[in-house]
Amino acid sequence: MTSTVLITGCSSGIGAATVKHFASQGWNVAATLRNPAAAPFDDSAGKVASFALDVTDPHSVAAAVAQAVERFGQIDVLINNAGYGLFGPFESATQEVIERQFQTNVFGVFAVTRAVLPHMRERASGVIINVASLTGLVAMPLYSLYAASKFAVVGFSESLSHELGPLGIRVKVFAPGAVATDFSGRSLVRTFEGDGGPYAQSIGKVMGVFAANRGTSNASTPEQLAQALYDAATDGSAQLRYVIGEDAKALMQTRKDIGEEALMGAMRQRFGLAG
Numbered sequence: 001m002t003s004t005v006l007i008t009g010c011s012s013g014i015g016a017a018t019v020k021h022f023a024s025q026g027w028n029v030a031a032t033l034r035n036p037a038a039a040p041f042d043d044s045a046g047k048v049a050s051f052a053l054d055v056t057d058p059h060s061v062a063a064a065v066a067q068a069v070e071r072f073g074q075i076d077v078l079i080n081n082a083g084y085g086l087f088g089p090f091e092s093a094t095q096e097v098i099e100r101q102f103q104t105n106v107f108g109v110f111a112v113t114r115a116v117l118p119h120m121r122e123r124a125s126g127v128i129i130n131v132a133s134l135t136g137l138v139a140m141p142l143y144s145l146y147a148a149s150k151f152a153v154v155g156f157s158e159s160l161s162h163e164l165g166p167l168g169i170r171v172k173v174f175a176p177g178a179v180a181t182d183f184s185g186r187s188l189v190r191t192f193e194g195d196g197g198p199y200a201q202s203i204g205k206v207m208g209v210f211a212a213n214r215g216t217s218n219a220s221t222p223e224q225l226a227q228a229l230y231d232a233a234t235d236g237s238a239q240l241r242y243v244i245g246e247d248a249k250a251l252m253q254t255r256k257d258i259g260e261e262a263l264m265g266a267m268r269q270r271f272g273l274a275g
């Protein structure tokens, strides 16, 4: 029987590339997105079905999962990919802005996982891959809320992997470094107005480092992420954590080599934030 993957956040970037990759490998793909009318992929081969799913709306989550099961009979792999970022000083983020970040990046992952789990449990088989971030392992300055949401996804995945392993369900978490999508254009929300007031100097320094890196950084392509997600879904292993991208691997190696405290110091130096 053909395997089926359900993916969230398929309107662009990593999600859209992953839809295409799984379909090219002969999988059925339940491609979910907030606005299926804007799906950037072709349904014509009959392998891909688009379903409306907003991870913050429990009704749309339940409906999309039910439709996917009805259409394809089963869900073998779930990829929780939908997400966006907050950038700016913690103090400038309103409670509403913070809650929205967690509703999407954390509670959204919980909601879709909870909806898919009974189907996987019934069959004692399945793989759940949560797309966190390198920022879920090492926090960059001025990303405190995005980092908190992705650290939450990493912790959730680790504990859940112990819980679901005995039931035949494997949980994995992705920690990609930079990926060349339009994330910083369309999915990065600033928490501050103007120059950020008392934080203006720090914001300027951090933005300067990121801007300088942009042209030169060895970001992964969304297609490389799609390939890595496919490989993780099909590798048959119990591996939990997948650090993706040369930049992410280099940073994790540095942390291993020099230790966590020294890395913190090096980062403060690099961003010009040493006290």
Ligand SMILES: NC(=O)c1ccc[n+]([C@@H]2O[C@H](COP(=O)([O-])OP(=O)(O)OC[C@H]3O[C@@H](n4cnc5c(N)ncnc54)[C@H](OP(=O)(O)O)[C@@H]3O)[C@@H](O)[C@H]2O)c1
Pocket: 008, 009, 010, 011, 012, 013, 014, 015, 033, 034, 035, 053, 054, 055, 056, 081, 082, 083, 084, 085, 104, 108, 131, 132, 133, 134, 175, 176, 177, 178, 179, 180, 181, 182, 183, 184, 186, 187
């Ligand atoms: N790009 C990077 O450098 C990078 C690095 C590490 C991790 N990541 C993670 O990778 C994932 C995908 O990001 P990307 O780079 O592919 O950026 P992207 O192209 O902007 O994709 C983000 C996706 O999330 C969807 N989304 C946002 N809120 C949603 C909601 N409430 N319900 C359903 N879908 C929602 C967006 O849908 P709409 O079109 O409806 O907004 C879009 O499809 C994110 O979780 C991100 O945190 C990205």
